[in-house]
Amino acid sequence: MDSAPEPLLRVEDLSVHFPVQGGVFNRRRKMLRAVNNVSLTLNKGECLSIVGESGCGKSTLALSIVGLQAPTSGSIHFEGRPITGKAQPSRIERARMAQIVFQDPYASLNPRQTVFTSLAAPLRLHGIGNGEVESRVEEMMRLVGLKPDQAKRFPHEFSGGQRQRIGIARALILNPKVVVLDEPVSALDVSIRAQIINLLLELKERLRLSYIMISHDLSVVEHMSDRVAVMYFGQIVETGRWESIFANPMHPYTRRLLGAIPDPFAELSGKKLIDEAQAPRPPSGYDYHPQQFDRQDVYSAPQPSQLVAIAGDHCVRLAPVA
Amino acid sequence: MNGALLEVEDLRIDIGSGESRHNAVENISFSIDRGETFGLVGESGCGKSITALATIGLLRRPLAISGGSIRFKGQDLRSLSAREMRKLRGNRIAMIFQEPMTALNPLSPVGRQIAEMFVLHQGASWHEAERKAVEALASVQVPAPDQRVKNYPHQMSGGMRQRVMIAIALACNPDLLIADEPTTALDVTVQAEILKLMQELCDARGTAVLMISHDLGVIAKMCRRVGVMYAGHMAEERAVADLFRTPAHPYTRGLLGSLPRLGSRGAHGRKRLQEIEGVVPSIAAFPAGCRFEPRCERATAICASTQPGQTDLGNNGFVRCFHHG
Amino acid sequence: MGLRFNLVIGGVLCTLIIGAAVLAPWLANYNPIMDADLMNAELPPDAQFWFGTDAQGRDVFTRILYGAQVSLTVGIGSQLINTTIGLIFGISAGYFGGWWDDLVNGLTNLMLSIPSLIFALAIMAILGPGLVSLLIALGLTNWSWTCRIARSSTLSLKSQGYVQAAKTLGYGDGRIMATQILPNLIGPVLVIATLGMGDAILAEAALSYLGLGIRPPQPSWGNMLTDARELIVIAPWAAIFPGIAIFLTVLGLNLLGDGLRDWLDPQMRTRRA
Numbered sequence: 028m029d030s031a032p033e034p035l036l037r038v039e040d041l042s043v044h045f046p047v048q049g050g051v052f053n054r055r056r057k058m059l060r061a062v063n064n065v066s067l068t069l070n071k072g073e074c075l076s077i078v079g080e081s082g083c084g085k086s087t088l089a090l091s092i093v094g095l096q097a098p099t100s101g102s103i104h105f106e107g108r109p110i111t112g113k114a115q116p117s118r119i120e121r122a123r124m125a126q127i128v129f130q131d132p133y134a135s136l137n138p139r140q141t142v143f144t145s146l147a148a149p150l151r152l153h154g155i156g157n158g159e160v161e162s163r164v165e166e167m168m169r170l171v172g173l174k175p176d177q178a179k180r181f182p183h184e185f186s187g188g189q190r191q192r193i194g195i196a197r198a199l200i201l202n203p204k205v206v207v208l209d210e211p212v213s214a215l216d217v218s219i220r221a222q223i224i225n226l227l228l229e230l231k232e233r234l235r236l237s238y239i240m241i242s243h244d245l246s247v248v249e250h251m252s253d254r255v256a257v258m259y260f261g262q263i264v265e266t267g268r269w270e271s272i273f274a275n276p277m278h279p280y281t282r283r284l285l286g287a288i289p290d291p292f293a294e295l296s297g298k299k300l301i302d303e304a305q306a307p308r309p310p311s312g313y314d315y316h317p318q319q320f321d322r323q324d325v326y327s328a329p330q331p332s333q334l335v336a337i338a339g340d341h342c343v344r345l346a347p348v349a
Numbered sequence: 350m351n352g353a354l355l356e357v358e359d360l361r362i363d364i365g366s367g368e369s370r371h372n373a374v375e376n377i378s379f380s381i382d383r384g385e386t387f388g389l390v391g392e393s394g395c396g397k398s399i400t401a402l403a404t405i406g407l408l409r410r411p412l413a414i415s416g417g418s419i420r421f422k423g424q425d426l427r428s429l430s431a432r433e434m435r436k437l438r439g440n441r442i443a444m445i446f447q448e449p450m451t452a453l454n455p456l457s458p459v460g461r462q463i464a465e466m467f468v469l470h471q472g473a474s475w476h477e478a479e480r481k482a483v484e485a486l487a488s489v490q491v492p493a494p495d496q497r498v499k500n501y502p503h504q505m506s507g508g509m510r511q512r513v514m515i516a517i518a519l520a521c522n523p524d525l526l527i528a529d530e531p532t533t534a535l536d537v538t539v540q541a542e543i544l545k546l547m548q549e550l551c552d553a554r555g556t557a558v559l560m561i562s563h564d565l566g567v568i569a570k571m572c573r574r575v576g577v578m579y580a581g582h583m584a585e586e587r588a589v590a591d592l593f594r595t596p597a598h599p600y601t602r603g604l605l606g607s608l609p610r611l612g613s614r615g616a617h618g619r620k621r622l623q624e625i626e627g628v629v630p631s632i633a634a635f636p637a638g639c640r641f642e643p644r645c646e647r648a649t650a651i652c653a654s655t656q657p658g659q660t661d662l663g664n665n666g667f668v669r670c671f672h673h674g
Numbered sequence: 675m676g677l678r679f680n681l682v683i684g685g686v687l688c689t690l691i692i693g694a695a696v697l698a699p700w701l702a703n704y705n706p707i708m709d710a711d712l713m714n715a716e717l718p719p720d721a722q723f724w725f726g727t728d729a730q731g732r733d734v735f736t737r738i739l740y741g742a743q744v745s746l747t748v749g750i751g752s753q754l755i756n757t758t759i760g761l762i763f764g765i766s767a768g769y770f771g772g773w774w775d776d777l778v779n780g781l782t783n784l785m786l787s788i789p790s791l792i793f794a795l796a797i798m799a800i801l802g803p804g805l806v807s808l809l810i811a812l813g814l815t816n817w818s819w820t821c822r823i824a825r826s827s828t829l830s831l832k833s834q835g836y837v838q839a840a841k842t843l844g845y846g847d848g849r850i851m852a853t854q855i856l857p858n859l860i861g862p863v864l865v866i867a868t869l870g871m872g873d874a875i876l877a878e879a880a881l882s883y884l885g886l887g888i889r890p891p892q893p894s895w896g897n898m899l900t901d902a903r904e905l906i907v908i909a910p911w912a913a914i915f916p917g918i919a920i921f922l923t924v925l926g927l928n929l930l931g932d933g934l935r936d937w938l939d940p941q942m943r944t945r946r947a
Binding site: 090093094095117118119120121122125126127129131134135136137138139140145148149152153194197198200201 | 834835836838839841842843844845846849853854857858939
């Protein structure tokens with residue numbers, strides 16, 4: 028990626044709020060603010076990782092991007108064209124823009140359909156003729172490292188890693204430009220993860236894909252990403268190229284996340300990944316935002332703060348000192 | 350090894366009966382000294398969890414111990430009656446599980462669930478036990494423990510629930526704590542807190558820990574010695590530092606090579622991760638010889654036909670492989 | 675092994691009963707209505723009357739064969755209606771949620787709060803007796819369980835990866851419900867439907883007893899039992915044989931339902947192979 032980055036998908040000021048009912052007799056509805064004013068750009072050929080812990084809104088954001096969750100406000104643009112709100116394209120049109128690979132390879136395949144049906148039905152739906160369907164399924168099986176004749180089988184006849192390959196094949200069968208990877212390896216066995224990570228990176232080069240990866244596993248994120256966005260309670264707190272995030276993490280939450288990873292090699296060498304004594308200070312007049320990470324109110328609007336560029340596209344969320 | 354707290358020798362566990370009987374775990378030997386933390390690491394289906402359940406006498410049909418011995422403080426646990434075993438469980442040997450929400454009783458306040466341990470094993474009165482429960486909750490660093498004892502499990506976060514589980518497990522100052530993936534369901538920052546807490550409490554009380562995990566990082570952080578299990582066999586058993594520095598078994602080497610290492614991309618650029626080809630065999634189709642043979646790069650004819658014995662590696666470590674090193 | 679057993683025994687029983695119903699005119703030696711002969715009344719089973727005769731001297735065997743037509747029509751027909759209604763309401767309510775879900779939920783709760791027999795009784799009273807009104811009455815009143823199961827299964831299925839994936843692949847809602855959700859409901863719904871057939875056969879008996887179902891002299895297992903009630907001591911065969919017929923039918927349907935459920939599950943099927 029030496030050429031200038033070419034924006035492919037842009038998320039602009041996106042918020043997703045869910046109504047939560049208090050109880051049978053409590054009709055007053057609270058809004059759970061899963062995603063608050065998130066803006067992101069995915070460039071062509073890039074892997075952008077969204078990192079955070081459970082409940083930070085990263086999965087909701089992913090679902091919005093593939094059209095499975097309508098945003099409350101804000102918009103998403105694909106190749107400059109809005110794909111949310113009134114201008115929303117049909118499902119058929121949208122299918123060729125972005126696809127998703129799910130975390131759990133056991134729940135992501137229909138147990139009553141053979142792999143062939145799972146892969147061929149979308150092709151037929153998109154008007155592709157029978158002869159071509161078969162060759163396309165065959166090609167896709169090979170591409171993800173499976174044998175074409177295995178397509179006759181049902182999902183339960185495959186191991187977790189093989190199922191994840193099938194999930195990837197299904198996501199790629201319509202030649203989408205963007206693939207959202209929702210924790211693609213965290214449900215897999217350790218010895219299988221490397222296979223899938225390598226496969227995803229190979230496919231990205233070979234098919235010129237762009238990835239948005241959702242993950243909580245920072246070692247996988249470092250290995251795969253070009254850019255990283257760290258999310259905490261619905262907001263991006265730090266974003267930038269992978270080198271800056273991992274070599275020079277600034278936001279206390281990012282540092283906390285990095286410091287919490289039990290890395291076997293760091294553990295044994297006694298070398299800490301994060302040295303709190305060397306935490307970089309925020310620009311004068313500002314504090315990092317948020318400051319505390321124990322209890323967050325997900326129902327009220329967050330305190331005013333802004334994502335400020337520190338160096339290049341390395342941005343950190345700051346709030347003026349009170 | 351004198352003074353070993355738990356000695357497991359040649360443990361063998363089978364699943365099913367008659368024609369559909371298969372071996373799940375075989376030739377498992379390890380020992381844990383007082384106050385020591387021993388790790389069992391392996392992928393799902395490698396038998397680490399059932400090995401742990403066997404040591405606490407909680408195996409249920411169709412699983413059953415079919416050979417070997419488990420000695421706790423020199424006493425053979427397999428010879429104990431169900432009643433004697435119950436007196437030991439929760440009292441001298443305690444266990445915490447992966448999912449605290451399913452391990453806790455949803456209909457009872459957590460304070461009562463802790464207090465129950467004192468009543469059951471120490472003959473305390475309920476009144477006294479409830480007071481001790483507050484102390485126990487304070488010891489696992491739950492804020493406002495006198496209020497929190499009244500909470501039900503669903504009113505707590507995952508991290509808090511796991512703290513409650515630890516409080517219950519450590520209530521009677523057990524000699525051995527078995528922790529089966531205690532932090533797998535938790536976020537990394539919460540995991541770090543829980544691991545630190547477990548370490549501090551067990552160090553202070555001299556509790557030995559049998560730590561079960563698939564996460565090599567957790568094992569490296571918590572344990573002094575570790576056994577690597579693969580498909581029901583102990584592939585390698587080493588001091589943790591030795592294991593990571595000079596892994597001997599091809600499986601361990603493959604596993605370590607397959608991990609994306611934090612910081613390595615910055616130092617050396619992105620390298621293709623080393624893969625272990627193939628999949629873990631199912632219990633019904635374990636190979637006759639070395640169970641890693643079908644996936645092993647170094648496999649030769651002998652690996653397919655013969656199970657490798659233990660090769661001593663010094664420093665109390667061993668490997669089961671014909672072509673280790 | 676057990677799998678095959680259920681399917682085979684259930685299948686054989688159901689085939690026999692359906693065969694009996696269809697071939698009744700050729701299998702029976704008598705006319706079920708016209709061949710009444712008081713001289714032959716209440717005869718025990720013998721070579722001439724295999725299952726004995728009833729109070730009017732009609733052949734019980736013949737009437738059971740013809741009664742099977744009524745019972746099976748009522749059982750299968752009413753369950754077809756019930757299952758269709760239950761599936762349409764249940765799947766759409768679970769899938770779309772919102773006000774439609776609230777409405778369907780209210781309706782099922784209402785249906786469940788009134789005994790379905792009372793409901794059927796009311797419908798029969800309006801429509802009058804007869805086979806068609808029986809089908810309508812029993813077909814409109816017993817779909818709540820199917821609906822509930824379909825709704826709750828849909829709720830959990832719709833968050834599964836493959837249903838979500840189908841949406842992103844461009845499937846329309848109708849196609850998703852038909853190809854991704856419906857096939858996964860077949861197991862539980864089949865079981866409910868087979869149990870419901872047994873219920874419907876018994877309900878037919880009850881309604882016939884009240885004079886609202888199949889009108890005598892037209893035979894149905896229900897009104898045969900009713901008629902035989904007074905003869906239970908002197909001519910027990912007149913009650914026992916229709917009773918056995920109902921028992922075997924319900925048993926056969928249940929075994930078949932269980933067998934089909936397992937057989938339709940690809941996981942069980944390939945494990946067997």
